[in-house]
Amino acid sequence: MDRWWRFKVRGLDCQNEVRLIKEVLVPLIGDEQRLSFQPKHGFLDVDVDSGIGVEAVIEAVSTTGMIAELITADAFTEDKAEADSCSSCSGEPVPAQQTLPDRPDSVIFKIHGMDCGDEVAVLKREVGPVVGLGNLSFDLINGRMSVVGTSDAVHHAGILKAVERAGMRAELWKDGKNSAGAQGEQRRRRIQAALTIGSGVLVATGFAIHVRASGLAAVLHESLARETHPPLLAMLAYSLAILSAVRYVAPKAILAARRLRPDMNLLMIVAVAGALGIGQWFEAATVAFFFALALALEAWSLGRARRAVAALMDIAPDTARIRDAAGVEKDVPVADVAVGTQVIVPPGGKIPLDGRVVAGTSAVDQAPITGESVPVTVTHGATVFAGTINGMGAIEIVTTRPASDTTLARIVRMVGEAQSKRAPTEQWVERFARIYTPVVMLLALAVFLVPPLLLGGSWAAWFYQALVLLVIACPCALVISTPVSIVAGLTGAAKQGVLVKGGIHLEMPARITAIAMDKTGTLTLGRPKVVELVPLGGRDELELLAIAAAIEARSEHPIARAILDAAAGRGVDVVPAKAVTALPGKGVVGTIGGREAWVGSPGYLGERLGGARDDALTLQLHRIAVAGLTGIIVGEAASVVGLIAVGDAVRPEARQVVAQLHELGIAQIVMLTGDSRAPAQAIGRDTGIDEVHAELLPEQKVEAIERLVAQHGLVAMVGDGVNDAPAMARSGLGIAMGAIGSDAAIETADIALMQDDLSRLPWLIRHSRATLAVIRQNIGFSLAIKLVFAGLTLLGMASLWGAIAADVGASLLVVLNGMRLVGRGERVQ
Numbered sequence: 038m039d040r041w042w043r044f045k046v047r048g049l050d051c052q053n054e055v056r057l058i059k060e061v062l063v064p065l066i067g068d069e070q071r072l073s074f075q076p077k078h079g080f081l082d083v084d085v086d087s088g089i090g091v092e093a094v095i096e097a098v099s100t101t102g103m104i105a106e107l108i109t110a111d112a113f114t115e116d117k118a119e120a121d122s123c124s125s126c127s128g129e130p131v132p133a134q135q136t137l138p139d140r141p142d143s144v145i146f147k148i149h150g151m152d153c154g155d156e157v158a159v160l161k162r163e164v165g166p167v168v169g170l171g172n173l174s175f176d177l178i179n180g181r182m183s184v185v186g187t188s189d190a191v192h193h194a195g196i197l198k199a200v201e202r203a204g205m206r207a208e209l210w211k212d213g214k215n216s217a218g219a220q221g222e223q224r225r226r227r228i229q230a231a232l233t234i235g236s237g238v239l240v241a242t243g244f245a246i247h248v249r250a251s252g253l254a255a256v257l258h259e260s261l262a263r264e265t266h267p268p269l270l271a272m273l274a275y276s277l278a279i280l281s282a283v284r285y286v287a288p289k290a291i292l293a294a295r296r297l298r299p300d301m302n303l304l305m306i307v308a309v310a311g312a313l314g315i316g317q318w319f320e321a322a323t324v325a326f327f328f329a330l331a332l333a334l335e336a337w338s339l340g341r342a343r344r345a346v347a348a349l350m351d352i353a354p355d356t357a358r359i360r361d362a363a364g365v366e367k368d369v370p371v372a373d374v375a376v377g378t379q380v381i382v383p384p385g386g387k388i389p390l391d392g393r394v395v396a397g398t399s400a401v402d403q404a405p406i407t408g409e410s411v412p413v414t415v416t417h418g419a420t421v422f423a424g425t426i427n428g429m430g431a432i433e434i435v436t437t438r439p440a441s442d443t444t445l446a447r448i449v450r451m452v453g454e455a456q457s458k459r460a461p462t463e464q465w466v467e468r469f470a471r472i473y474t475p476v477v478m479l480l481a482l483a484v485f486l487v488p489p490l491l492l493g494g495s496w497a498a499w500f501y502q503a504l505v506l507l508v509i510a511c512p513c514a515l516v517i518s519t520p521v522s523i524v525a526g527l528t529g530a531a532k533q534g535v536l537v538k539g540g541i542h543l544e545m546p547a548r549i550t551a552i553a554m555d556k557t558g559t560l561t562l563g564r565p566k567v568v569e570l571v572p573l574g575g576r577d578e579l580e581l582l583a584i585a586a587a588i589e590a591r592s593e594h595p596i597a598r599a600i601l602d603a604a605a606g607r608g609v610d611v612v613p614a615k616a617v618t619a620l621p622g623k624g625v626v627g628t629i630g631g632r633e634a635w636v637g638s639p640g641y642l643g644e645r646l647g648g649a650r651d652d653a654l655t656l657q658l659h660r661i662a663v664a665g666l667t668g669i670i671v672g673e674a675a676s677v678v679g680l681i682a683v684g685d686a687v688r689p690e691a692r693q694v695v696a697q698l699h700e701l702g703i704a705q706i707v708m709l710t711g712d713s714r715a716p717a718q719a720i721g722r723d724t725g726i727d728e729v730h731a732e733l734l735p736e737q738k739v740e741a742i743e744r745l746v747a748q749h750g751l752v753a754m755v756g757d758g759v760n761d762a763p764a765m766a767r768s769g770l771g772i773a774m775g776a777i778g779s780d781a782a783i784e785t786a787d788i789a790l791m792q793d794d795l796s797r798l799p800w801l802i803r804h805s806r807a808t809l810a811v812i813r814q815n816i817g818f819s820l821a822i823k824l825v826f827a828g829l830t831l832l833g834m835a836s837l838w839g840a841i842a843a844d845v846g847a848s849l850l851v852v853l854n855g856m857r858l859v860g861r862g863e864r865v866q
């Protein structure tokens with residue numbers, strides 16, 4: 038099996054889809070071994086010898102609603118091409134995952150009534166066939182659904198209809214808070230809340246009348262034997278309570294019944310009807326009320342999570358102060374400010390848009406984005422971000438982004454979308470609930486039939502116990518707890534300047550056993566300086582610098598910047614070289630005055646000189662390496678012009694962070710670098726790194742990651758997200774540092790640390806573990822409550838109202854427990 042077709046499958050991004058594709062393909066080719074998946078990239082590889090044609094694969098995949106596209110007929114050349122293109126590209130690597138709504142050809146709908154994972158599943162079922170499942174993505178927090186590639190109105194109508202079939206209402210998304218739709222949504226929520234409260238009051242009224250007439254014991258479930266009804270007035274109150282409570286439940290229940298997919302709405306309606314059937318008015322009314330309360334609670338908790346994300350967005354002002362053509366200053370809405378507009382930011386004001394400083398100097402507090410409150414000094418040319426707070430100096434900026442696309446707007450959008458990338462525990466809970474509910478329903482049926490038939494129990498009594506079991510079958514607390522905890526965890530992280538791009542990535546840091554770190558810019562500050570100039574072959578220092586700077590003039594490498602700074606510092610006139618080519622991981626070559634010149638690593642020197650040795654040079658290089666510096670060799674044609682020793686300071690927090698990571702149980706911390714062995718090892722010793730891999734070419738970094746993954750399983754790769762993109766993509770979890778100014782880093786990484794500060798790394802691991810702990814507590818607690826009531830029921834000791842009250846109580850507790858994660862970071866610094 039060495040020849041593969043590789044398909045890019047739109048919509049393939051998690052194990053669920055892998056299963057779907059396997060279901061359709063395995064019967065066609067007979068052997069699962071002939072398929073391999075990389076959900077992270079959306080790749081599906083099919084063995085060429087599996088006896089199936091390309092068309093057949095595409096066709097089969099399309100039946101799942103996803104779209105497969107053949108991208109290459111040979112995985113090996115493709116792998117290499119990918120590594121090459123990423124390592125040699127100087128600027129933007131291809132983002133590993135495209136976030137759907139960023140695509141210009143996508144249309145976004147606001148979906149009214151979409152508040153939980155269930156509804157997303159229904160929408161996928163109804164809308165998926167209309168537009169292709171792969172084109173759909175959901176943002177539960179903001180109630181948004183985006184569809185790729187629908188520009189025509191006919192299609193829109195079809196989508197709106199499909200959403201209606203799913204029992205919800207869609208409208209085109211409009212930015213801005215007060216669209217008619219949002220108001221309608223608010224109105225619906227208010228009505229729902231009012232009906233729920235009304236229902237509660239009516240239950241209490243009915244209860245009071247009922248107790249006065251029949252006594253407390255009779256009301257609370259003692260009256261089964263007697264064929265008495267509550268007083269007429271109490272019956273009226275109970276009926277009204279039930280009607281207002283089921284106003285929003287009944288339509289969903291009917292939908293579920295029609296589709297033969299029993300869900301908790303249907304369950305509740307059946308329980309209420311059953312209780313009425315045996316004359317248990319009080320119980321029927323309490324069940325209806327408490328269930329409405331549980332739904333209101335779910336909507337409220339999601340609303341709170343929504344507001345927490347919206348609060349992030351609110352930190353950017355609505356207006357910007359610009360100077361118009363006549364030179365008059367005026368405030369305009371940020372949405373109307375074009376890119377390239379000059380904006381005035383007063384002292385103490387919030388920066389309205391991303392931009393570059395063109396006048397003034399100030400200290401900017403970036404805490405709203407990075408979570409770090411130490412101000413950053415900005416002057417002419419510095420980049421500033423919407424939502425950050427200007428210090429004491431007035432500055433003027435030229436905007437570089439429209440309001441809808443600022444760094445902050447992207448963060449908010451990504452946190453919103455992160456939610457729809459389901460975490461493993463979330464998927465587990467959903468699968469569990471799908472099995473749990475029907476099983477308990479069957480158990481209820483057994484409880485109803487078995488004791489009266491076989492043991493001579495009373496029909497009415499056991500029918501009642503069966504209803505109790507039906508109520509227990511409702512997985513409310515269980516289903517609500519995980520998404521709420523995850524949204525809270527994502528939001529809490531975002532508030533600390535840690536952008537986690539999916540529920541799935543929020544659980545991973547807790548589980549990693551090894552971390553690979555890039556050296557330059559990650560363990561070191563990434564701002565190398567020229568420490569020493571060693572001219573050789575009769576040249577002087579300035580000649581050496583002039584040649585090196587000429588070659589480096591166009592390079593973006595940190596070493597190039599160091600050399601150019603040194604040249605500028607000594608007043609060297611830099612004439613950029615011609616025909617400059619970067620050799621990733623090795624150096625740079627070009628021509629100066631018609632002669633070839635180069636700058637590069639000792640390894641590259643070896644390549645140039647072939648077998649020839651130069652003892653003086655070797656000695657100098659050794660001396661530089663022992664001092665922990667990086668030796669760069671400058672040459673012209675076949676002769677060496679000199680050496681430049683470059684030093685990059687280790688981050689002050691690096692040592693402590695590595696120690697903390699060890700304490701957290703990360704067994705292996707590995708440094709990957711293109712630099713020479715000696716300086717790399719010096720830094721490794723300084724920081725307490727376990728293992729140093731030096732002199733790696735970019736593609737060797739990828740191989741090193743693959744080896745680590747094979748050895749340790751889940752490995753995180755920490756880098757800058759730009760040069761390290763290929764290695765990050767191969768690791769289980771790509772973490773980019775200092776991402777605030779780099780969109781490429783934000784796009785490629787699974788987790789982006791906005792600040793340029795390593796200490797967020799142990800924080801992230803602790804946060805991830807705290808999130809997992811909360812989720813486990815919640816799952817354990819909800820299941821325990823259910824077990825207790827199931828036991829009580831089998832003993833004939835439970836009551837309907839007790840079961841439902843416990844359910845609602847449990848829901849409330851798990852929601853509150855999950856919400857703790859939003860504010861968690863503020864205490865742990």
Ligand SMILES: Nc1ncnc2c1ncn2[C@@H]1O[C@H](COP(=O)(O)OP(=O)(O)OP(=O)(O)O)[C@@H](O)[C@H]1O
Nearest residue numbers: 555556557592594596622623624637638710711712
């Ligand atoms: N523009 C350049 N100028 C001079 N030397 C270079 C240049 N680019 C690469 N090199 C040489 O190649 C080596 C490896 O470069 P590479 O960019 O792979 O790693 P690095 O940035 O030094 O370290 P890290 O891998 O930790 O980021 C450098 O140490 C240097 O010796």
Ligand SMILES: [Zn+2]
Nearest residue numbers: 511512513844
């Ligand atoms: Zn419930």
